[in-house]
Amino acid sequence: NAGVTQTPKFQVLKTGQSMTLQCAQDMNHNSMYWYRQDPGMGLRLIYYSASEGTTDKGEVPNGYNVSRLNKREFSLRLESAAPSQTSVYFCASIRRGGTEAFFGQGTRLTVV
């Protein structure tokens, strides 16, 4: 039972490049989330998917797109990376509304 798995763990991009962060959970959870964490800012919600087939914007969605491919997988895409997107990205899943979040190990992204 792996829980929440994110790939890659580390990535360096040049400004303007694109990439997709992958997230998969094997806990049969309904809701999945993408957060970014910057020093002193805590976790800020980028996008979330309350259930398969739905996605909604969070606090800081600009510059990102998401896809809820199926119940297990929720990907985050940066179409044209910018240095302001340098951050640690966490994927999380929640069994149902109102319950605790389970996190992946994080992706450390640097945009130069």
Place this chain on the structure above:
Amino acid sequence: QKEVEQNSGPLSVPEGAIASLNCTYSDRGSQSFFWYRQYSGKSPELIMSIYSNGDKEDGRFTAQLNKASQYVSLLIRDSQPSDSATYLCAVINTGGFKTIFGAGTRLFVKA
């Protein structure tokens, strides 16, 4: 006003003391409240959840909730150096699907 606010610290306490961490939230309809612990370079992990007004105790940890004051706190008794971490307060919004985090409070426990 941020949706979830915490004192960023750092909070420094001696070993064996009580550490008190505080959090306020703006969505009056919120029903679920959590405290996560995050060690440097690691993912957040759940340490306490609380859903009703009052106190909830689990070992050395006590969570306190006051919905009227929109206030959540975490007490850590007999603090240990291994408790040194960032503590994140999280609140689920009225709709039940958005988990919003505070900026976190860094706690240092001095041996």
